[in-house]
Amino acid sequence: NREDNKPGYERISYDKNKTIEEIYASYELVNSNINTIFMLGNFINALPENLPYEVRKSSVMNIINASNTNINILMSDGERRLKALNEFANDYNSAVKNIIYKHKEEIEKLKQMINYYEEEIMAKQKMLEEQNNIIKYEIQRINNIMGFFHKEE
Structure with missing residues (x-):
């Protein structure tokens, strides 16, 4: 199937809004908290917010190192997600704006057609009256x- 060879955004239809899960799936990004940027988010959120930034950051780094996870892989996942989301947003905006433009063009054509037929109706009504x-x-x-010959005087 040739459709399978297209990048994710080209396989997406723009007839309704997509969930984040659908967007990630179309770009072949897993929607998980494990080994993704969201794992870092969970580590950050697990720490009390009243700790100083540096303490929180070093604590998260220690958790990452202890779990034998590479922060670069997690950050790279975040970059891929940002790229996918931005690409999708651009494509979605372009596609939907194009659809809106085409609909507006069609409405203009229909308005012109309606005006033409209204003028035709008025002309035909005048012609009929005449x-x-x-x-x-x-x-x-x-x-x-x-009547001249039917009159009796």
Whole structure:
């Protein structure tokens, strides 16, 4: 299937909003707290906020080292996620704005068509009224001539 060879954002349809999970899935990013940038977030949030920044940072680094995890891998995951989210946002904005533009263009064409038909209707109504007046006048003329001979005096 050729669709499978396209990058994630090209396989996404833009007919509804996507959840973060759907966006990550389309870019083949796992939605997990393990071995991702979110693991760092959990470590940070596990520490009391009233600790000084440096103490919190060194505590998180100690936890990472103790868990035999590479911070560069976790930070790289964060960078990939930011890149994917920004790319998706740009593509989504472009695609949806393009759809909106096309719909507005179509509305303009339809408005022009409506205006044309309204003018046509007015012209046909005027034409119909004129034709009816021509016929009424002719009927009246014939009735007057015929009436001349039907009069009894």
